[in-house]
Amino acid sequence: EAAVTQSPRNKVAVTGGKVTLSCNQTNNHNNMYWYRQDTGHGLRLIHYSYGAGSTEKGDIPDGYKASRPSQENFSLILELATPSQTSVYFCASGDQGDTQYFGPGTRLLVL
């Protein structure tokens, strides 16, 4: 199975602070994704990428930026964190036409 890792696993941030969530995959998948999971909403797509240098907006991109500096790495950036961004964030990777493999998740608490 694909190996996707995320860091940090837990993060406490202050309102207005900058938060960077990192994701690394070692299976050479072209596509990578950032989701957030909230009770009652399932998973919602924030940003995704087709490959190094590309980032695309998902369904709920407001308040988030993404960066894909290499095939392996995909970051999610909260420039000005707000309490509404408290959530569990999952990174996933996959190839076109195939399933997505998820990282372990990052629990973010914004105070």
Place this chain on the structure above:
Amino acid sequence: GEKVEQHESTLSVREGDSAVINCTYTDTASSYFPWYKQEAGKSLHFVIDIRSNVDRKQSQRLIVLLDKKAKRFSLHITATQPEDSAIYFCAASRTSGSWQLIFGSGTQLTVMP
């Protein structure tokens, strides 16, 4: 926009019985339907998928059925075991020119001994 509805938010069954989780989707052109399992406090783990060129797929105790006319698909877990207890998510591929999945809101399955 495209949606995936997961009809059962919770489901309880007795060990050994079958469990069925139902999902519907809105995008007629969706062609790929994976299922994921999430155990408490953990990440999503892929369990089984089905593509639109077939209407049934089985992997051990898991069976997925797809009814394209009704835009409905379902996960059947036979001979349930306590370790099947988890949240199950269905998803459907989005056909907006990129490879994305739209997820249902999840079904909490509890298998009682």
